[in-house]
Amino acid sequence: MTAATPPIAARRDLSVTIAPGAAGGGLALFVPAHAAIEINGEHLGIDPATARPARVCDRYRYAPTWGSLVHECAHAAHTRWNRAACTEPEVMAAAVLLEESRIEAAQLRRRAEDRHWLRASTRALVFADTGGPEAILSAPPTRFAAAHQAALLLARVDAGVLDPAETTSAATAIETILGRALLRQLRTLWRIAHRLSDTNTHGMLELARRWFALVGPDPHATPVPGSPLGRAIAGTLGDIAKSVASEPVPADPDDVADRAAAARDAEDRDNDRAGAVAGKVFDPNAPRARWRATRAPRANERAAARVLARGLNTASARERAVTKTTSALPPGRVRMRAVVAREAQRAAGAVPTAQPFTRTTRSAVPVPPLRIGIACDVSGSMRRYVGEVASAAWIVAQAANLAVMPAATATVTFGSAVIPVTYPATAPARVTEFTASGSWEAIDTALDALDGALGLSKRENTRLLVIISDGRFEPEPRAAAQKRLDRLRASGCAVLWLATGLLPTPLDGATVHTLTDPAAAADTIARAATAAVRTA
Structure with a gap:
């Protein structure tokens, strides 16, 4: 301790x-x-x-x-004020009473995280300052006793330790005894005390004298077992204890730091893994990259790329930010009130501070770069979609090259191996064709490759991941892929799943769209990309 x-x-x-x-x-x-x-x-x-x-x-x-x-x-x-400056026991007792909530208010202004512990000790402190549970239950309904409990409980509400709802029953019983006017005067005194500096001896003693003048001395009244005041105070303290017990435990700063460090380490490991996988998959010298057949793009594909590029440009167009500034000299619009104020300042011999000219400046709002990664399943069930997906990959890559906004795309197929279809930051001149006959789905590797190549987990980009698959994966790659998808979604990457087949089983968390018409693949991806840009 x-x-x-x-x-x-x-x-x-x-x-x-x-x-x-x-x-x-x-x-x-x-x-x-x-x-x-x-x-x-x-x-x-x-x-x-x-x-x-x-x-x-x-x-x-x-x-x-x-x-x-x-x-x-x-x-x-x-507690830095001089207690020796007071020789009146009653006044000193009142000052010590006001000090209880004053120091807690000051503590919370300096360390708000201590509120839970101050709340946890309220019941024990009130018992200690009153004489114990039996003394509270027998508290006589006198002005002195009610004011004493008001300083211990209601003042802690104004100090920020307790919530008003927690002291409702006690406040009602105290107000019944003191009256609304007197309670308001006492509340004014402790609220002033909460704002005093730690060394303000004169202020504390003056407030204590005013408190004593309002409340008077302790009448030493006979205890009243089961008094309404005692029951209300005891019930309030019990409610506070239950409320504190139900609150979550404050986080340990060491644990928070350890978790943050572990999260950073895990993120670094994930980034390193994704970068290494991307380096292998998108290596232009890899033999498998030359296995694919290519063809010239068709006229409708070129037209679709231009339409998508215009859509991206429209989505990225934003209203310019407006900034208004004032100055003592032109250019700008003259404000006559400021001119009069400036002349008055000059006539009074003061340094002129009024600025009569205002100017409005409009500047473009930067758009985050767009990154689109497409992963296509090439298992046997995807055979009827490969042509349109290859076409969609070329259209998206070409549109990113034509768009005014900075954009990059990449497409891979995943089966037993992950093979690139289009490369990042490259506008393919020809459409790469592929077949679907795989018996294994390395979707986890595909997501790593797209993340490492495009930075899909980096928050400074506008990101979209598109997965085209029926979702029928083996348990091992499915579990690994789910972890990677959760990580991307947590970083803010939008995930679109174009589901195929009769009973698709997409990964959790993706926005699912059933792809009934293969020809609609490019249009669906385009709409998702445009939506991602608009919401960035």
């Missing part, structure tokens, strides 16, 4: 003692003269030998005790 205090208390000289009977038998105590915090270990609730307070998740097992430590650290950080 001592090792955890420097960031919480913003000081490195504190020492923590936790043992049964410490803090004078109370809950917790900060001793400024010795820079020491004492915590009563009787409230720990676990075997001390099992405590690992360096881990945030472990602190949840003894959250009230840890919250008490945070509360005392808040005293160590923010």
Whole structure:
């Protein structure tokens, strides 16, 4: 616990003692003269030998005790006003009461992540400041007792520790005793206290004197077992404890950092793997790259490429950003009010700061580069689609070359091996034809190749992955491909699945379109690419 205090208390000289009977038998105590915090270990609730307070998740097992430590650290950080300046016991008691919520408000302004632990300790702190559960249940319905509970509970709402809904029953009981006008005056005092600096001794004592003037001294009234005030306070504290118990445990910064580092390492490994696969698949010197037959593009294919290029250009056209600036000198439009203000400043002998000229500047909004990867299944069931898919691959690649916006495409087939059809950043002069007779689907390798070649997982691009398949894969490549598709979707890559066959089984997460007409493949891909550009 001592090792955890420097960031919480913003000081490195504190020492923590936790043992049964410490803090004078109370809950917790900060001793400024010795820079020491004492915590009563009787409230720990676990075997001390099992405590690992360096881990945030472990602190949840003894959250009230840890919250008490945070509360005392808040005293160590923010209780800096001079208590010796007051010689009136009643006024000092009021100042100490107001200080309870003031230091928690200051702590949350400095460290918002401590709210969970302060909430967890609220019940124990209120019990400690009131005399225990039995004393609360027997709290007499006096003005002094109601004001005391208001400072402990309702002031913590304004401090940001508790939620208003959690203290509704207590607030109703307190207002019944104090009256709305008096409660409003007391709330004004603690709200002012929340805004005081840590060293404002005069301000704290003045607020305490005003509090004492409104509330008066402790009447030492006889306890009233089962009083409405006591039941409301006890019920409110129980509700707060249940609410805190249902909250998620705050993340451990070390765990967050470890997970972030592991995610970065995994992303680096995935990028390295994809880059290596792309280097092999798209190697222009690989023998398999010369196995494919080619043909000249038809007139309708050339026309389709031009239409798609115009569609991409239209989708990428955006309204220009408008920026308005002011200046003391032309060019620009003159604002007469600013001219009058400038002349008035000059006549008064002040430095003129008014800027009478306004100018509107319009600049083009850059469009992220478009990357389209197409993966076509070449198993036997895809035989009737290969011609149109080869045509669609050429059309998309040619349109990317003709479009004004920066774009690149690549197409591969996957069966027992992954073979390129069109290459990245290359406008193929001829249409590459292929056949479909494979008995294995290396779709995971195909996705790696397209990712490594086009950067489909890089967020700075507008990306679209198109998979044309019936989805009938072996379990091993299917599971590997699902992981790669999930990774691409998590990075923002759009995934379009053109499903074929009678009972297609696409991977989870893809936008599925049933490809009933092979001739519609190019048009469907074009619409998906245009939609991806418009939503980038």
